[in-house]
Amino acid sequence: MPELKGQPFTALLKEVWNSEQKYTGKDVEATLEIDGKLVSSYFDFVYKPVFDSQGNLFCILHTASDVTERVNAWKLVREKEEREQQINEELEAANEEYQATNEELTAANEQLSKIHRRLVYTENRIQQLVSSTPIGLTLLKGKDMVIETANPEMLKIWGHQQEEVIGRPMLEVFPLLKDQIFSDQLDKVFSWAEKISLQEVLDSSKQNEHSQPKYLSIDFIPILDPDGKVDAIMATVQDTSNQILAKLALEASEVKLQEYNEELAVLNEELQTTNEELSVMNEEYTSTNEQLEAFNQMIRTLNLQLEEKNIHLNNSNSDYKQVNSELNQANNSLERNNVELKSLYDSVNKLNIKLSDSEAGFKNLIAQAPVAMLLVKGEDFIVTMINSPMLELIGRDESIIGKPLFREIPELVGQDAAKKLIETFQDGHARSESSSAVSLVRNGELAEGFFNFSYAPYIEDGKVTGVIDMALDVTEQVVAIRERERTIQEKTILEETLRDSEQRLQGILETMAEGVGIIDITGQLVYANPMAQQILGLSLSEIEDRTYDDPRWQNLRLDGTPLPQEEHPMSIMMSTGCQVFDVEIGVQPPDKDRFYISINAAPIFDEQGNLTGGIGTFMDVTSRRLITQGKDDFISIASHELKTPVTSLKASLQLLERSHNKLPGESREKLILQSIRSLESLSRLINDLLDTSRMEQGQMKMEKTLFSLDELFDDCCSHIAQTSKQQIVFEGEKAQTILADNQQVGQVLVNFITNAIKYAPDSDKIIVSASLTAENEIKIGVKDSGPGIAEEKLKHLFNRYYRTDYKGQKFTGLGLGLYISAEIIKNHGGRIGVESELGKGSEFWFCLPIENQ
Amino acid sequence: MVLFGYKEVMRKIFLLEDDEGIREVLELLLTSEDYIVQSFATITEFRNRDTSILPDLYLFDVMLPDGSGIDLCKEMKQNSGNDEVPVVIMSAHAHIGDLKGVCEPENFISKPFDINHLLERIKSAIV
Numbered sequence: 001m002p003e004l005k006g007q008p009f010t011a012l013l014k015e016v017w018n019s020e021q022k023y024t025g026k027d028v029e030a031t032l033e034i035d036g037k038l039v040s041s042y043f044d045f046v047y048k049p050v051f052d053s054q055g056n057l058f059c060i061l062h063t064a065s066d067v068t069e070r071v072n073a074w075k076l077v078r079e080k081e082e083r084e085q086q087i088n089e090e091l092e093a094a095n096e097e098y099q100a101t102n103e104e105l106t107a108a109n110e111q112l113s114k115i116h117r118r119l120v121y122t123e124n125r126i127q128q129l130v131s132s133t134p135i136g137l138t139l140l141k142g143k144d145m146v147i148e149t150a151n152p153e154m155l156k157i158w159g160h161q162q163e164e165v166i167g168r169p170m171l172e173v174f175p176l177l178k179d180q181i182f183s184d185q186l187d188k189v190f191s192w193a194e195k196i197s198l199q200e201v202l203d204s205s206k207q208n209e210h211s212q213p214k215y216l217s218i219d220f221i222p223i224l225d226p227d228g229k230v231d232a233i234m235a236t237v238q239d240t241s242n243q244i245l246a247k248l249a250l251e252a253s254e255v256k257l258q259e260y261n262e263e264l265a266v267l268n269e270e271l272q273t274t275n276e277e278l279s280v281m282n283e284e285y286t287s288t289n290e291q292l293e294a295f296n297q298m299i300r301t302l303n304l305q306l307e308e309k310n311i312h313l314n315n316s317n318s319d320y321k322q323v324n325s326e327l328n329q330a331n332n333s334l335e336r337n338n339v340e341l342k343s344l345y346d347s348v349n350k351l352n353i354k355l356s357d358s359e360a361g362f363k364n365l366i367a368q369a370p371v372a373m374l375l376v377k378g379e380d381f382i383v384t385m386i387n388s389p390m391l392e393l394i395g396r397d398e399s400i401i402g403k404p405l406f407r408e409i410p411e412l413v414g415q416d417a418a419k420k421l422i423e424t425f426q427d428g429h430a431r432s433e434s435s436s437a438v439s440l441v442r443n444g445e446l447a448e449g450f451f452n453f454s455y456a457p458y459i460e461d462g463k464v465t466g467v468i469d470m471a472l473d474v475t476e477q478v479v480a481i482r483e484r485e486r487t488i489q490e491k492t493i494l495e496e497t498l499r500d501s502e503q504r505l506q507g508i509l510e511t512m513a514e515g516v517g518i519i520d521i522t523g524q525l526v527y528a529n530p531m532a533q534q535i536l537g538l539s540l541s542e543i544e545d546r547t548y549d550d551p552r553w554q555n556l557r558l559d560g561t562p563l564p565q566e567e568h569p570m571s572i573m574m575s576t577g578c579q580v581f582d583v584e585i586g587v588q589p590p591d592k593d594r595f596y597i598s599i600n601a602a603p604i605f606d607e608q609g610n611l612t613g614g615i616g617t618f619m620d621v622t623s624r625r626l627i628t629q630g631k632d633d634f635i636s637i638a639s640h641e642l643k644t645p646v647t648s649l650k651a652s653l654q655l656l657e658r659s660h661n662k663l664p665g666e667s668r669e670k671l672i673l674q675s676i677r678s679l680e681s682l683s684r685l686i687n688d689l690l691d692t693s694r695m696e697q698g699q700m701k702m703e704k705t706l707f708s709l710d711e712l713f714d715d716c717c718s719h720i721a722q723t724s725k726q727q728i729v730f731e732g733e734k735a736q737t738i739l740a741d742n743q744q745v746g747q748v749l750v751n752f753i754t755n756a757i758k759y760a761p762d763s764d765k766i767i768v769s770a771s772l773t774a775e776n777e778i779k780i781g782v783k784d785s786g787p788g789i790a791e792e793k794l795k796h797l798f799n800r801y802y803r804t805d806y807k808g809q810k811f812t813g814l815g816l817g818l819y820i821s822a823e824i825i826k827n828h829g830g831r832i833g834v835e836s837e838l839g840k841g842s843e844f845w846f847c848l849p850i851e852n853q
Numbered sequence: 854m855v856l857f858g859y860k861e862v863m864r865k866i867f868l869l870e871d872d873e874g875i876r877e878v879l880e881l882l883l884t885s886e887d888y889i890v891q892s893f894a895t896i897t898e899f900r901n902r903d904t905s906i907l908p909d910l911y912l913f914d915v916m917l918p919d920g921s922g923i924d925l926c927k928e929m930k931q932n933s934g935n936d937e938v939p940v941v942i943m944s945a946h947a948h949i950g951d952l953k954g955v956c957e958p959e960n961f962i963s964k965p966f967d968i969n970h971l972l973e974r975i976k977s978a979i980v
Contacts, residue, residue, distance in 0.1 A: 639946075640946065647965035647966065648877070649874075651882065652878050655885075662885065
């Protein structure tokens with residue numbers, strides 16, 4: 001089958017052979033030669049490998065079936081489908097076109113309705129325009145000019161109602177127009193479509209005698225139909241009566257003006273002629289004047305000539321006159337001399353009178369002056385004038401006049417006043433002095449006085465010939481001033497002293513250890529020094545806010561009850577006016593511990609002896625009070641503690657004494673033992689008291705010996721252990737020896753152990769331990785397993801008189817044991833202390849140094 | 854108790870005293886004077902007594918470890934069941950004589966006492 005060459009089958013067969021895999025073909029075209037013609041047919045075929053019994057490829061089985069018809073039928077179907085597809089697409093395209101056309105139509109429609117709306121709007125506007133325009137508008141239709149519309153202004157011009165004119169021909173409504181020229185022209189508007197304007201048409205239709213003529217301005221405008229033919233005429237009519245009338249009036253007045261102008265021209269001409277006439281007359285006057293001037297000139301010349309002739313005549317006469325006047329002059333001068341002499345005489349006379357007047361005046365002035373005045377003249381200072389005040393001042397009489405001043409009053413020589421007087425005489429300068437001291441002999445005694453004086457040179461003929469002395473006795477004033485000055489000075493010193501002492505007082509008040517409070521008459525506090533503020537624990541303003549008996553103080557009596565107001569030391573002082581000393585009261589501030597103050601209260605009196613307030617000084621005596629209280633309490637306790645064994649001792653002995661025969665032996669023994677115990681207890685108490693007293697006075701003597709702790713424990717504890725139900729154990733450094741007062745240290749240990757027994761009765765074991773500390777001390781502790789001690793009590797335990805309680809239960813004893821123990825250990829240079837925990841027990845311990853043994 | 858052949862009604866005293874020594878001596882003394890004595894060392898102990906027995910006298914110390922004999926006296930006097938039982942107070946504080954208003958004991962004895970004096974007081978209080 002050579003035709004298979006170039007077709008894929010050979011290659012496929014090879015492939016199956018090589019791969020040994022089956023190949024299946026479907027609708028594969030193959031061209032075969034059939035009856036010598038190449039025919040293309042379609043086949044479904046299989047190349048299947050066939051294996052022999054060893055599994056080797058043996059051959060390929062080829063099976064094929066002709067499927068050409070089936071393939072062709074499918075082709076036909078596919079072609080039909082394609083055509084249908086095409087038709088569908090065409091239909092769709094047509095549809096889309098329709099759609100588009102439709103949309104355009106809709107758009108056009110919208111456009112049209114928009115235009116329509118705009119047209120309606122425009123028409124509406126035009127109609128409004130037409131109806132509201134002040135120009136008459138009418139539309140005339142056709143050749144007959146039927147009035148189609150007319151706006152209100154038009155109707156107003158016509159003077160008709162709308163229904164009277166609409167639809168009627170124009171000329172029928174307004175027949176007057178018929179005869180007017182423009183009726184022809186209106187035809188033109190129709191035939192030629194020209195616009196016509198008619199001006200100043202007189203509307204005579206409504207004219208009568210009373211009314212103004214009415215002028216109208218009319219425009220006819222052709223309105224064309226779409227074919228360009230005139231369809232109607234629009235007439236616009238404007239009432240121009242006013243303009244026309246104004247124009248006519250203007251024309252009329254212009255004519256009048258013209259007339260006036262002409263009249264004026266005529267008058268002008270007349271004036272011109274009159275002027276010319278006047279000019280001619282003027283010229284005539286001028287020439288007449290010139291002639292007159294010439295005449296005048298001639299007359300003047302004649303006059304001059306006449307004058308000359310007269311002068312000549314006068315000259316000859318004057319010679320005689322001269323001689324005469326010379327004689328006359330001589331006579332006159334003689335007479336003048338005479339008069340001058342006379343007046344000279346008179347004035348000399350007057351001067352003389354004046355001079356004597358002025359001298360008398362001067363004398364009077366001096367004599368009557370209220371100040372002392374004195375005139376001395378010449379180098380000997382002769383007293384020339386002196387008035388009585390001056391005489392009085394110097395203590396002399398008038399006999400001094402005419403005598404030299406310094407010889408009469410020799411005490412002046414050398415004094416400042418005298419020097420000034422002499423200087424004034426020498427240099428001619430006036431001087432004045434005030435409050436100048438001058439010593440004068442008056443009544444035989446030299447006395448100092450003070451004077452204001454002035455020296456004035458006395459000048460005669462320009463020369464100093466003497467001195468005027470004026471003096472004023474100011475002794476009293478000066479003395480007064482000096483007195484005052486002295487007083488002021490004294491006062492100043494006094495004030496300074498006062499200020500100093502006030503400052504000192506202030507300083508004392510502020511630094512003193514006592515509180516000071518000052519009250520006014522009402523009891524109000526007006527001052528409190530810093531210590532008062534400190535003691536009271538209040539600020540100054542808080543204190544000054546109160547009276548001394550303000551209930552806020554919370555004053556108490558010493559027994560703790562409230563202090564009644566009348567018992568307050570300040571009250572007692574204020575009511576009696578007497579000083580009160582050293583009264584102790586308690587103060588209970590609301591949020592602090594109670595304290596006690598000792599008050600001195602002193603009254604303050606004014607100069608008249610009236611009570612104006614009081615001063616209270618006080619100090620905080622709380623510690624003193626507490627010590628006293630402690631001592632009181634202690635004495636009370638001590639007496640009670642002492643009385644207790646005494647009571648049983650006394651009762652036992654009395655009972656023994658009274659009825660020893662009646663009592664059984666057993667009871668007697670009991671009583672005797674009880675007496676011994678009581679005595680022991682008594683002596684213990686007495687020892688404690690004595691020890692305390694010795695310690696306080698520093699008389700506790702130590703006798704140090706070397707002993708071991710074992711010995712110490714045995715000495716102290718054997719007898720306690722016998723009487724106590726508790727077990728007492730000693731452990732630790734038992735063999736350690738110490739150098740100390742055996743008896744005293746033993747007392748401490750016994751105290752610790754008896755305390756443990758007393759306060760921890762329920763602990764079955766009391767452990768005494770000895771250990772060495774890092775500080776080279778031996779520490780001995782006594783430990784119980786009792787109730788323990790509250791922390792706030794621990795710090796008080798070693799204080800004197802402190803007695804603890806447990807759950808409100810008091811214990812007997814003086815409260816001195818631990819105090820004495822502490823003192824003993826302190827004296828040994830050791831330390832003492834306690835550790836305790838509530839519910840766990842306590843350990844009291846002391847340490848003693850072992851270094852210097 | 855039969856003494857010298859005739860029968861005497863025994864007086865009963867409740868003694869409250871904390872000091873052991875005094876308590877012992879008083880017990881001996883009062884017993885020898887034919888009183889029946891029941892003693893208590895503290896108020897607590899006293900309160901726990903058999904209250905069905907009423908004594909003829911209460912003898913109270915003042916300073917007790919858990920309270921005051923005076924307060925107890927006041928309490929006993931206010932209690933209607935006890936108002937007929939006399940109370941005698943003893944104290945080492947001599948100034949306690951003025952107890953007026955605080956409590957009204959039938960008698961007061963200051964410590965240390967004379968036993969004859971004590972017995973007289975007790976006797977007069979009971980009668």
